[in-house]
Amino acid sequence: MSAPSGLGRIVFANENLGGHTSMHRYLREVLPEVAPDIDAQFVDARPPNLGERIVSAAAPGLGRLDLDLQPLRSQLARSRAVRSALGRVGPFDVLHIHTQSIALQSVDLLRSHASLVSTDGTLAQVAFRIPYRRPTRFTAAALPVAQMFERRVYEAATLLLAKSQWAAGAMQSAYGVSPDRIRIVPFGVPPGPEPVHRDVPVPEITFIGVTLERKGGQRLLRVFREQFRDRCVLNLVTREAVPAEPGVRVIGDFEPADPRLPELLSRSAMFVFPTEIDYSPIAVLEAMRAGLPVITTRSGAVPEMVDDGVTGILVAHDDADLARAISTLLDDPDRARSMGVAGRARLEERFDARKTTAGILDVCAEASELHSARSYARHVSFSGNGRASHGE
Numbered sequence: 001m002s003a004p005s006g007l008g009r010i011v012f013a014n015e016n017l018g019g020h021t022s023m024h025r026y027l028r029e030v031l032p033e034v035a036p037d038i039d040a041q042f043v044d045a046r047p048p049n050l051g052e053r054i055v056s057a058a059a060p061g062l063g064r065l066d067l068d069l070q071p072l073r074s075q076l077a078r079s080r081a082v083r084s085a086l087g088r089v090g091p092f093d094v095l096h097i098h099t100q101s102i103a104l105q106s107v108d109l110l111r112s113h114a115s116l117v118s119t120d121g122t123l124a125q126v127a128f129r130i131p132y133r134r135p136t137r138f139t140a141a142a143l144p145v146a147q148m149f150e151r152r153v154y155e156a157a158t159l160l161l162a163k164s165q166w167a168a169g170a171m172q173s174a175y176g177v178s179p180d181r182i183r184i185v186p187f188g189v190p191p192g193p194e195p196v197h198r199d200v201p202v203p204e205i206t207f208i209g210v211t212l213e214r215k216g217g218q219r220l221l222r223v224f225r226e227q228f229r230d231r232c233v234l235n236l237v238t239r240e241a242v243p244a245e246p247g248v249r250v251i252g253d254f255e256p257a258d259p260r261l262p263e264l265l266s267r268s269a270m271f272v273f274p275t276e277i278d279y280s281p282i283a284v285l286e287a288m289r290a291g292l293p294v295i296t297t298r299s300g301a302v303p304e305m306v307d308d309g310v311t312g313i314l315v316a317h318d319d320a321d322l323a324r325a326i327s328t329l330l331d332d333p334d335r336a337r338s339m340g341v342a343g344r345a346r347l348e349e350r351f352d353a354r355k356t357t358a359g360i361l362d363v364c365a366e367a368s369e370l371h372s373a374r375s376y377a378r379h380v381s382f383s384g385n386g387r388a389s390h391g392e
Contacts, residue, residue: 007364008093013043013082015102018210019187019282022256023098026189026353027360034357041092043085045078045102052077058133066136071127072146079104094364096161101126103153110156114371116363118161120187120280121171121300123150129277129300131214151175158367163187163280163362184361186304187280188356191348193341195291196266203269203330206292208237208283209253216274216297221248222325231330235264238256265290265368270329270336274315274322293339295325305351307336311343 014024019035024042031040048056053076059068082102085110086095097108098118103110110117113208121129123146128135154160154175159184163167171177183345205224209215217238225232229247236242242250254261265271272295279300287294288305294312296360308314313325329336 009039010094016044063258076103107156117157120163140211166301185359188353203232206235206268288343291340
C-alpha cells in the first residue's frame with residue numbers, strides 16, 4: 001500500500017455531494033498513512049450561492065417533463081465555481097477531479113496538466129437516477145446536450161478513473177472512450193477496528209438515506225408495517241419527517257461520519273437499503289465494515305459490492321422479494337452473522353480505503369508520466385518543425 005514517489009503537488013477536487021463527501025473525507029483520513037510525504041490539497045465544491053440557485057432552478061412546465069436541462073444547468077454552475085477555486089490554489093502537478101459533473105468548465109486545466117477524472121456513473125446513467133426528480137419519456141431526448149459537455153471532459157483528461165466496471169462499461173459503450181484510457185479503482189472506507197456486536201432483546205433492522213422514496217425507505221417501511229412490526233425494530237436514519245409509530249425509531253440528526261453510527265450498527269441484525277437510484281453507495285460499505293449482512297437492490301454497481309448469497313442478498317424492486325430476504329435473515333441469525341463476517345472480509349480485501357487510495361495514487365503517477373511524455377513529444381515536434389522552417 002505504499003505510494004509512488006515524485007508525484008509533485010496533487011489537487012483533489014470533489015463534488016462534495018452525498019456519498020462523495022464521505023469518499024473525500026476517507027481519502028483525507030488515510031492519505032497521511034498511505035503517503036505521508038505527499039503534497040496534497042483538497043478543493044471541495046461549495047454549496048451553490050443565490051445566483052447559482054436561481055440559474056439552476058427548475059423551469060415551470062418543462063421541469064415536470066424533465067426537459068428544462070436543470071441538472072446540466074446546476075452542474076455548469078457548480079463546475080464554474082470549482083474552476084474558479086482551482087485557479088486560486090497555485091501551481092500543481094496533478095489534478096484529480098471527482099466527478100465529471102464539476103469538471104465541465106475545467107477542460108483547459110485537464111488538458112494542460114496531468115489529470116484524472118473520476119466517476120461512479122456517467123451522465124447518461126445518472127440522468128435516470130437523480131434523487132430529487134424522476135425521469136420521463138423526454139429524459140433521453142434532453143440527454144445529448146449534457147453528453148456534449150461530458151465528452152469534452154473525457155477527451156481532455158489524461159486518464160479516466162471509474163469506480164466500477166459498471167461505470168467503465170458506460171464510458172466505453174455510450175461515449176466511445178477507449179478501454180486503454182480507463183482505470184478501475186473502487187470507493188474505499190477505512191476498515192477501523194474489528195466490529196463489535198451488541199445483544200439486544202429484539203432484532204433491529206437499519207436503513208440510512210437522506211430521503212426515503214427513491215432510496216427505498218418507503219418500501220421498507222411499508223413492508224415492515226405489513227409483516228415485521230411484531231418481529232423487529234426498524235431504525236430509519238433519514239432527514240425526512242416520519243410520524244412516530246410502534247417499532248419505528250427515526251433518527252434525523254445524523255451527520256456524515258457521525259460518531260453514533262458504529263453503536264447503532266453494532267445493535268443491528270442487518271442493513272436494509274432497497275434503493276432505486278444509488279450506484280456505489282458508501283452506506284453499503286459502512287455496513288459491511290460493521291460486519292452486517294446487506295439486503296439491497298441490483299442497482300448500478302451494487303452487485304460489484306455485495307456478493308449475492310455470500311455477503312448479503314440482492315433483491316428486485318418488489319415488496320414480496322424484499323420481505324422474503326428480511327424473513328430469511330431473521331429466521332436464520334447464524335446465516336446472517338456468517339454473511340456479515342464475509343462482508344467484513346470482502347471489505348478488507350477490496351474496499352479498504354488504504355488500498356484504494358494507494359491505487360488512486362498509482363493512477364496519478366501513471367497520468368503524470370503520460371502527460372510528461374506527451375509534452376516532451378509535442379516539444380520535440382514543435383522544435384523540429386521550427387528548425388525545418390528556418391532552414392528553408
